[in-house]
Each structure stands twice: as C-alpha cells, then as structure tokens.
Amino acid sequence: MFSIIGEALNFGGRRLELIARVAWLPVLLLLIVDMATTFAYLSVIAGKTITFAEINTFFQAKQSYAQFAQRGWTTSPGQMATIAGVNVVVSIILISSFLAPLIRYAGLGERPGPGLVRLPFGPDQLRFIVTGLASALFVVVIAVLPTAGAGFFVMQYIVEAMSQTMASFPDPESLHTIELVTSGQAIAARGGAWFYDLALPLAAAAPFALIVWLLGVIHFHPRNRPNAGEGGNMILRAFVVLVIAGALVGSVYGFLRIAAMQSMSQSPQTAGLESFTGTGVNSLLVFATIALILVGYLNLRLFAWPGVAVCRRSMALGRTSQVTRGWNIIRLPVIMALIGAFLFAAVIAINTIILPMVLSTLNLLFQATETSTRLVNSGVKGEWVFPLFVWIWNFFKIAVNFLWTFYSYGVVAALYGRLYRESEQSV
Numbered sequence: 001m002f003s004i005i006g007e008a009l010n011f012g013g014r015r016l017e018l019i020a021r022v023a024w025l026p027v028l029l030l031l032i033v034d035m036a037t038t039f040a041y042l043s044v045i046a047g048k049t050i051t052f053a054e055i056n057t058f059f060q061a062k063q064s065y066a067q068f069a070q071r072g073w074t075t076s077p078g079q080m081a082t083i084a085g086v087n088v089v090v091s092i093i094l095i096s097s098f099l100a101p102l103i104r105y106a107g108l109g110e111r112p113g114p115g116l117v118r119l120p121f122g123p124d125q126l127r128f129i130v131t132g133l134a135s136a137l138f139v140v141v142i143a144v145l146p147t148a149g150a151g152f153f154v155m156q157y158i159v160e161a162m163s164q165t166m167a168s169f170p171d172p173e174s175l176h177t178i179e180l181v182t183s184g185q186a187i188a189a190r191g192g193a194w195f196y197d198l199a200l201p202l203a204a205a206a207p208f209a210l211i212v213w214l215l216g217v218i219h220f221h222p223r224n225r226p227n228a229g230e231g232g233n234m235i236l237r238a239f240v241v242l243v244i245a246g247a248l249v250g251s252v253y254g255f256l257r258i259a260a261m262q263s264m265s266q267s268p269q270t271a272g273l274e275s276f277t278g279t280g281v282n283s284l285l286v287f288a289t290i291a292l293i294l295v296g297y298l299n300l301r302l303f304a305w306p307g308v309a310v311c312r313r314s315m316a317l318g319r320t321s322q323v324t325r326g327w328n329i330i331r332l333p334v335i336m337a338l339i340g341a342f343l344f345a346a347v348i349a350i351n352t353i354i355l356p357m358v359l360s361t362l363n364l365l366f367q368a369t370e371t372s373t374r375l376v377n378s379g380v381k382g383e384w385v386f387p388l389f390v391w392i393w394n395f396f397k398i399a400v401n402f403l404w405t406f407y408s409y410g411v412v413a414a415l416y417g418r419l420y421r422e423s424e425q426s427v
Contacts, residue, residue, distance in 0.1 A: 008339060008414040011106055013410075016407060021116060025117060025119055026095065030095070033090050037084075037086075038061050040083045045075075096129050097119055100125045100127075101113075101124065103310045103417050106418065132306045135299070209290060212249070213241060219326070219329060249290070256288055301329075302320065304423055305317065307415075307416030308420050310416070343411070346404075365389070369385050369389070
C-alpha cells in the first residue's frame, strides 16, 4: 500500500513541470467553464443575463448562487439541469484530454507529445471516458435498479396497506361509538407496528442481503488470497463474512437513518414526518443500504478499469478485477483514503500556514518599498506601490492554486498507472 501511495505522491511532484505543460490549457478552460456555468445559473435564476457588470467578482457570484440555488432548481429545473449537463460533459472532455496521456506516462513511461499548447482528444480519451461511464452505468444497472425498484414497490404496497381506513370501536361497551383510523394506527395501538416497521422491510431485503453475503464468501475464497493455502475453512469463512457484512450493513443503515432524520427535522416540507419513520422510511433505508454496499463493491472492482483501458488501448477488462482480489478490496480504499487525507492536509497547510507566511513577508516588502518611495519623493508615497503588491499577491495565489491542481491530477494519473502495472503483474 505504501509503495503505491509513495509512487503516486512522488510522481505528482517529480513530474510537476511536465504535468503543468500538458494540463495548463485544459485546467484554465475548466476554470472558465466553471465561471460561465455559475453566471448561467444566476442568469436563469434572475430571468436576465448576469455578467460582471452586475456582480463584481466571481467569489460574489459563487456566494449568490449558493444563496439562490434552491430557487433556480425549483422554478426552472429543466434549464438548470441542461446547464449542469453541459458543464459535466465539457469538464469530462477537458479532464480526459490531459489525464489520458499522463496515465500512459505513469503506467508505461510514454512521454506526452511535445508542445506547450495541447488539447488532444482521440481514442485514448474516448476509452478513458467510456470505461469510466460504463463502469458507473454497470453498477447502476446491476445493483441500484433492482434493489431500488424492489424497495420502491415494497414500500408502496406497505404504505397502501397501512393507509387503508378501517373501523375502530374505542368503547367496547358501545358498538355505536365508531372511530375511523388507518390500519397502521390500529396495528400500532395493538403493539404490532414493529412487524411492518422493521421485520417486513428486512424480510423483503433478505434476498439482496444474501447476495452481499455470497459475494463476500466467494470474494475471500483461498484462491483469491495468496499464501492462504488450499481449501480453507468454508464454515469459518462464511461466519466471518457474515459478521463483517452484518457490521457493515448496520453501520451504513445507521448513518443513512441519522442523515434521514436530520433532513426531515431541518426541512419545513417534511415537518411532522419524524413520526412516520417506520414503514416507508425503514424500507427505503434498508434497500438503500444494500444498494450502496453493492455499488461500493462493484465500483472498487472496476476502479482500475479506466487506467487499464488507456494503457492497453483496449476497453477489454483484462486483469482489472485482479487488482482488488482478496484482501486488496480493503487495501484499495485505504490507499485512496490515505492519499485523500494527505491532499486535504496539504490544502489546509497551504491556506493556513504557507500563504499567511508569504503574506507577512510580502507586507514587509510592501512597507519597505512604500518607505523608500517616501524618501525619494519628499515624504509622498508612490501611488503605484499598493496596486503593484496587490497584483503580486493575487498572482501568487493563482499560481499556487494552479500548481496544486496540477499536482493533484498528477497523483490521480500515477495511481491509475500503478494500478495498471499491478493488474499486469498479478497472477
């Protein structure tokens, strides 16, 4: 794991100059696309064209969009979705234009073509896009749709049954005193709501939970674990996978339930729904839990596919699944988590330590320059000093952010390249 992490982080720094040469134009266009998208959103929300004449800075535009985004998606969802779709398509094309050659360089040592102004798009970029999208579509079709569809209909049928009105006789001594209540209210009064709130959703999700368990038993077969020996203990493996899968399902379900309850309590449209946390919500949460686990598993198994496709120049899976066989299914998310933690910590350090230190140094230079202009101008400071240092400071911040973006993309390319080599070396 640490060899892969070290190579990815080292490649981003060691090849920063080459990465910058290949990626500077697409990254610049990405920033322009992001800016155009934000102003397009604001134009739809305002019902008129919004430019820098109305909003002075891009930062203010971002703040305005964050404040009024809900209004735009509520009143004009079609236009907002079209803008978002165009933004995603253009961004994917731009990212693939430089990430594909960087992946081939990291995986095969094939240097990108010469030239400072580069925006290539060809078979390598198409393979990167198609394999990435195909893997996402694959997990949606295989995992999300079946469980989501079953969960939807199960919830619908249960809610319909629980909503049926029936007669209730609150006074057993008088048959003339009738109160109309729903089936759910009557069952809850008799203490049987747990069957519909928990038992029935769990029973409906049991076949999908069985699939998760069987996947785990098959995945950790001794043939997928080097040095595990032959045969292995089938009963012990099945029991351990059952315990781990149960803990995973419980953790994901608990997280989703907490998030659902918080969303209900914070949204005025769902006020009062906290009491309806049984039938409908539990059914959705149980099926969402199983779907997320299946999606996560398949995503991990296909994670290396774009790198393999780009380096082999073929969309065949090849040995993609070998990268995450056995215990590697756990090692890969650990690798991604550690790389992400490093990148996040570095961003925090840049913005809280490095940039403030540079600013303090720049302030000293600004004061020294301003004092020197007073000495040569009979006590009158030069009016050009402050604008000059403002430009220097902003240019420095822009340069730092560009370099960090190049480094981050280099780390991603190196990870894909190393995973390709791991797939080719696997037995």
